[in-house]
Structures are given as C-alpha cells and as structure tokens.
Amino acid sequence: MADTVDDLRDEIRLAVGRHERLESTAFTKEALAAICEAVGYEPETNGRPSKPQMRAGILWTIGVADENDPADAQRPFRKAELESIATALRDG
Incomplete structure (x- = not known):
C-alpha cells in the first residue's frame, strides 16, 4: 500500500x-x-522567508525543481x- 499524503507529511x-499531526x-x-x-x-532573506520561498528552496535543493x-x-x-522530500531526508 502506498503512503498517503498525510503519512508522508508525518x-x-x-x-x-517535529511532531505528527492528528489532522x-x-x-x-x-x-x-x-x-x-x-x-x-x-534562504537569502532578512527575517523569516515566506512559505512559497521555503517550498521552492526545498524542491530546488533536493533536485526536484530546476530553479x-x-x-x-x-x-x-x-x-x-x-x-521526494521524504526520500532525501531518509538518504540524508
């Protein structure tokens, strides 16, 4: 059985x-x-970057996104x- 999105996030x-989420x-x-x-x-920012910037950076770093x-x-x-993120963390 394939992992669900919730399983992968957890x-x-x-x-x-971090902690697993019930919802x-x-x-x-x-x-x-x-x-x-x-x-x-x-991320190259002053302060905390936006969610889109962090998501893009994660995908770029693990080779899923070209930019x-x-x-x-x-x-x-x-x-x-x-x-892909779960695999990168397992192989990390």
Missing part, C-alpha cells in the same frame, strides 16, 4: 524533529524552516514532491 515532520494539514512555517535546515537550504522560484511554489507540496 514522516517528514518526524525526520526533522490533515500542510506544513507550518516552523516545519518548513526545519525541513530547509535538514536539506541544507539557507529556486517562489512563484512556482504557491501551493502546498504535492504527493510526488512529498515522496
């Missing part, structure tokens, strides 16, 4: 030291910041992206 949360939710800014740190992405463009990451991660 696996990623646990891999970066289905996208990542918080804090969780995205932890994922950025885990994959080695350091680090927040305009391409306005929505939560899709299942295939979550699978």
Whole structure:
C-alpha cells in the first residue's frame, strides 16, 4: 500500500524533529524552516522567508525543481514532491 499524503507529511515532520499531526494539514512555517535546515537550504532573506520561498528552496535543493522560484511554489507540496522530500531526508 502506498503512503498517503498525510503519512508522508508525518514522516517528514518526524525526520526533522517535529511532531505528527492528528489532522490533515500542510506544513507550518516552523516545519518548513526545519525541513530547509535538514536539506541544507539557507534562504537569502532578512527575517523569516515566506512559505512559497521555503517550498521552492526545498524542491530546488533536493533536485526536484530546476530553479529556486517562489512563484512556482504557491501551493502546498504535492504527493510526488512529498515522496521526494521524504526520500532525501531518509538518504540524508
């Protein structure tokens, strides 16, 4: 049986030291910041970057996206992206 989106999100949360969620939710800014740190992405901003900037940076760092463009990451991660992030964290 394939992992669900919720299973993948929880696996990623646990891999970066966050807690599983009882309800289905996208990542918080804090969780995205932890994922950025885990994959080695350091946003070039003063203060906390936006969610799209962190999502784009994560995907770019793990090789899913060709460029680090927040305009391409306005929505939560899709299942295939979550699978790639989970794999990167497992292989990390």
